[in-house]
Amino acid sequence: MTTHRRTAQLFTLSAPTxxxxxxxxxxxxxxxxxxxxxTLERLCAQAARGPDSGHRMSVVGRPPGELADxxxxxxxxEPVKEVAAGHxxxxxxxxxxxxxxxxxxxxxxxGQGLYRTEAVFRETFDRCAEAARPFVAVPLHDLLDPAAGAxxxxxxxAVLGTFCLGTALAELxxxxxxxxxxxxxxxxxxxxxxxxxxxxxxxxxxxxxxTAVTLAERVTDGAMAVVGLGERAARDLLADTEPSVGxxxxxxxxxxxxxxxxxxxxxxxxxxxxxxVRTSALPVRAGLHSPLQEPALxxxxxxxxTVRARAPRLPYVSTVTGAQVTGPVEPEHWCxxxxxxxxxxxxxxxxxx
Numbered sequence: 001m002t003t004h005r006r007t008a009q010l011f012t013l014s015a016p017t018x019x020x021x022x023x024x025x026x027x028x029x030x031x032x033x034x035x036x037x038x039t040l041e042r043l044c045a046q047a048a049r050g051p052d053s054g055h056r057m058s059v060v061g062r063p064p065g066e067l068a069d070x071x072x073x074x075x076x077x078e079p080v081k082e083v084a085a086g087h088x089x090x091x092x093x094x095x096x097x098x099x100x101x102x103x104x105x106x107x108x109x110x111g112q113g114l115y116r117t118e119a120v121f122r123e124t125f126d127r128c129a130e131a132a133r134p135f136v137a138v139p140l141h142d143l144l145d146p147a148a149g150a151x152x153x154x155x156x157x158a159v160l161g162t163f164c165l166g167t168a169l170a171e172l173x174x175x176x177x178x179x180x181x182x183x184x185x186x187x188x189x190x191x192x193x194x195x196x197x198x199x200x201x202x203x204x205x206x207x208x209x210x211t212a213v214t215l216a217e218r219v220t221d222g223a224m225a226v227v228g229l230g231e232r233a234a235r236d237l238l239a240d241t242e243p244s245v246g247x248x249x250x251x252x253x254x255x256x257x258x259x260x261x262x263x264x265x266x267x268x269x270x271x272x273x274x275x276x277v278r279t280s281a282l283p284v285r286a287g288l289h290s291p292l293q294e295p296a297l298x299x300x301x302x303x304x305x306t307v308r309a310r311a312p313r314l315p316y317v318s319t320v321t322g323a324q325v326t327g328p329v330e331p332e333h334w335c336x337x338x339x340x341x342x343x344x345x346x347x348x349x350x351x352x353x
Contacts, residue, residue, distance in 0.1 A: 006041075006062070006117045006118075007062065007117070008060050008061060008062050009040055009041065009044045009060070009061065009062050009067070010044060010048070010058060010059075010060055011028070011032070011043070011044050011047055011058065011059050011060075011061075011067050012044075012047050012048055012056065012057070012058045013025055013028055013047065013056065013057045013058070014050070014051070014052045014053040014054070014055060014056045014057075014088075015053050015055050016053045016054065016055065017055060018055055020053075020055070021055040021056070021057060021085070022075060025057055025071050025074075025075055026071075026072075026075065028047070028068075028071060029067075029068040029071040029072050029075075030068070031043065032064040032065070032067045032068035032071070033064070033065060033068040035064040036063075036064065037062075037063050037064065039064075040062070040063065040064045040067075043064070048176065048177065049177065052088075054087055054088050054089075055085075055086075055087055055088075056085065056086060056087070056088055057071075057074075057083065057084070057085040058083070058084050058085075059071055059074070059080075059082055059083045059084075060082045061082055070082050070083055071083065095181035095182070096178060096179075096180055096181055097180055097181060097182045097183065097184070097351055098170060098173075098180040098182075098183045098184075098193070098196060099183075099184055099185065099186065099189070100163075100166045100170075100183065100184070100185035100186070100189035100190075100191075100192030100193045100196070101162055101166060101185075101186060101187075101189045101192075102159065102162065102185065102186050102187030102188035102189040102190075103155070103158040103159045103162050103187065103188060104158070104282075105162070106143070106152050106153070106157075106158045106161055106162050106165075107152060108143065108145065108146050108147065108148035108149060108152045109143075109144065109145060109146030109147075109148065110143065110144070110152075110161070110165055111125065111144055111165045111168065111169075112144045112145070112146065114168070114169075114172065115144055115168075118172055120168075120171050120172050120174075120175045121168045121169070121171065121172045122168075124164075124167055124168040124171040124172075124202070125140075125141075125164050125165070125167075125168040126141075127202055127203075128140075128160075128163065128164040128167055128168070128202050128206055129141055129164050131202065131203045131206035131207060131210075132160045132163075132164065132206050132210055134210065135156055135160060135206075135210030135211075135213065135214055136156050136157055136160060136210075137154075137156075138151050138157065140157065140160060140161050140164055143157060143161045153283070155213060155216070155217055155284065155286055156210070156213045156214070156217065159188045159209065159213050160206065160209065160210060160213065162188070162189070162192075163188070163191060163192050163195075163205070163206065163209055164206075166189065166192040167192055167195055167196070167202055167205075170192075170196045179314075180196065180314065181314075181315065182314065182315035182316070182317055182351055183196045183197050183314065183315070183316050183317070184316070184317040184318070184319055184347045184348075184351070185319060186249075186319060186342060186344060187249065187288070187289070187319075187342050188209060188212075188213070189319075190318065190319060190320060190337055191205045191208065191209040192205070193316055193317075193318075194316065194329060196314075197312040197313060197314050197315075197316035197325075198310055198312060198313035198314070199309055199310055199311070199312055199316060199325070199328070199329050200307065200309060200310075200329075201308075204307045204308065207303075207307070208303060208304060208307050208334060211299075211300060211303045212296075212300055212334065212337075212338055215293075215296035215299055215300055215338070216286045216288055216293060216296065216338065217286055218295075218296065219285070219286045219287045219292045219293065220285055220286075221261060221262050221263075221285070221287075222259065222260060222261060222262060222284070222285050222286050222287020222288075222290065222292050223259070223260070223261075223262035223265045223266070223281070223282075223284070223285065223287065224248055224257055224258065224259040224265075224281070224282035224284045224287065224288065224290075225257065225258050225259075225265060225269050225279055225280060225281050225282060226251065226255060226256070226257045226258075226279070226280045226282060227255070227256060227257070227258055227269070227272055227277055227278070227279045227280075228254060228255055228277050228278035228279070229254070229255070229256055229272070229277060230253055230254050230255075230256070231247065231250045231256055234247050234256045234258065235247065237268070237272075238258075238268075241264065241267075241268055242260075242261070242264040243291060244260045244261035244264050244290075244291055244292060245258055245259065245260030245261065245264050245265050245268060245290065245291070246258070246259060246260055246289070246290045246291050246340060246341070247259075247289075247340065247341040248288060248289035248290055248340045248341055248342065249289060249340065249341050249342035249344060250341055250342065250343055250344055250345055250346070251344055251345075252344075252345060253345060256341075257282065257289075259284075259287050259288055259289055259290035259292075259340065260287055260290045260291060260292060261287065261292060262285070262287075269281070288338075288340070289337075289338065289339065289340025289341055289342060290339070290340060291339075293338045293339050293340075294339060296338065297335040297338065297339065300331075300334055300335055300338060301331045301332065301334075301335050302331075304330075304331035304333075304334045304335070305331045309328040309329045309330070310328055311326070311327050311328050312325055312326070317347045317350045317351060318333070318347065319342045319343050319344050319346075319347045320333060320336050320337045320342075320343070321336075321343065321346075322343035322345075322346025322347050322349070322350070323346070323347075323350060324350055
């Protein structure tokens with residue numbers, strides 16, 4: 001894929017007083033007016049590194065002369081939509097959490113623009129996609145093409161492609177100075193969170209994730225659905241039905257996803273729909289996070305035992321346990337993950353505490 005330079009750059013300024021900010025903006029406009037395209041990215045990176053004070057200004061544009069003109073127009077009192085100015089609270093930046101998606105939001109062409117313009121994103125995506133080659137029939141780089149078509153929705157491609165994208169994004173944010181105060185992942189996003197926290201290397205995370213998905217895909221008679229029930233009500237319902245269906249994820253206090261054998265789940269969904277409960281089918285035949293995955297757990301446990309797991313380097317909240325992980329993750333963790341359920345509200349509660 002052909003790479004390109006960014007179509008725009010972000011230049012930032014800060015100062016302790018409004019007048020100091022205006023003076024800094026005048027000086028920056030003069031520097032930008034003398035700069036060329038080759039030095040613009042370096043100037044923007046230097047400005048972004050601070051130091052940061054309360055009064056701030058940012059301008060978007062390219063080439064450098066355009067940035068200079070926009071700053072001067074703003075200083076002259078003209079409305080310039082590409083310039084923003086304001087005051088940041090003295091308490092500092094609020095903590096940022098990274099939530100890694102599992103699958104379901106993927107689309108053909110996702111990440112194409114960043115892959116073309118951002119070297120850090122491209123290098124990280126390449127590294128993860130290369131590790132994923134044994135697990136996919138179509139190279140993950142093909143998903144960057146908007147014409148990729150239905151392949152992006154195959155389970156292995158959706159899950160591993162989403163991991164590559166999320167991990168590359170996290171590295172790009174790191175390069176821009178944005179570090180998460182905590183990480184968590186929904187469903188297979190657990191692997192992305194573990195990777196960003198330093199629990200797994202990108203290669204080990206891909207290898208273990210690829211193994212889990214390959215094992216999960218052995219189930220072909222499964223189904224999943226989101227239903228408008230709380231966890232307790234869902235458990236009471238399932239206690240009276242077939243054991244092949246379980247709670248795959250607790251999404252909110254009033255919503256869960258169910259997963260299991262398609263015929264059994266269809267009967268449950270029909271029963272709920274007839275009683276006025278909202279239901280929505282999910283396009284996944286593998287019966288993720290359900291009793292159908294139990295035959296795969298021994299192989300997954302063996303594979304996880306070959307991977308070196310480390311203690312987290314930053315707060316890592318697991319949606320497997322709904323609690324913060326404080327030590328190395330044991331192989332049983334990944335078995336519990338595949339079997340389910342995802343405990344999303346519990347994990348969010350830890351972040352909100």
